[in-house]
Amino acid sequence: MERLDKRLVGTGNWSRKEAKDLAKSGRVTVNGQTVRQSDVKVEKTDLIAVDGNPIEAAGPVYLMLHKPAGLVSATEDAREKTVLSLLPERYQKLGLFPAGRLDKDTEGLLLMTNDGALAHRLLAPKSHVDKVYYVEVDGVLNQEDCAAVESGMTLEDGYTCLPGHLEVQGNGHSGYITLHEGKYHQIKRMMAARGKPVVYLKRLKFGPLELDTQLGKGGWRALTEEEISALFRQ
Secondary structure (H helix, E strand, O other): OEEHHHHHHOOOOOOHHHHHHHHHOOOEEEOOEEOOOOOOEEOOOOOEEEOOEEOOOOOOOEEEEEEOOOOEOOOOOOOOOEHHHHOOHHHHOOOOEEOOOOOOOOEEEEEEEOOHHHHHHHHOHHHOOOEEEEEEEOOOOOHHHHHHHHHOOEOOOOOEOOOOEEEEEOOOOEEEEEEOOOOOOHHHHHHHHOOOOEEEEEEEEEOOEEOOOOOOOOOEEEOOHHHHHHHHHO
8 A cells, every 4th residue: 555645646747745735625536535635545456536537657767866965865855955856857746766865975876766665675774785885085094994894893883884895995095885784874984983084975886786977966867677677686
């Protein structure tokens, strides 16, 4: 079952606010009965109509987005501009959301979708989906830092991270970190615990997806069939 407003939004014809207003005004019926509460649960087999016209769902959407710094990974925010604002209006009415979050000042790959089941599976802790980041720090990364990441660091709040992987680059001020989880500010907290605060962070990979180098900051594209299939095999 799903909420009535989510079913309406899933057609691509209305935003969530518009769906709420439609129901409130008595223009929505479920199996022939007028329903004025947009948060009621409906079955997939229920016949939903607006002004007497049956609706049709647009189907799941899967987009790759190159998130720039300065935007929050959310669908709406009272004070901040969100990643959803980067998409054309036709996508903003499809109930898309970021599958996983990047900090406001972090750049890189975001999966935007309206497939809640897939997103839930990819983000579930037991799935251990690999996430690869490019990181620059104030300090010099060394083999002790690599060993700490590999062993599973314990952070200041007592949380013990799953073992990851750190590959130091060049002069040691940058590297690539692979995590199998995505806790709040995790890489920043890990590097801070090593006394080498993060000055730049960018996600390059999420599971089988790799950030398209042709996408500039703020750019997006639909996933290919091969990429979608790879996500479902994850």
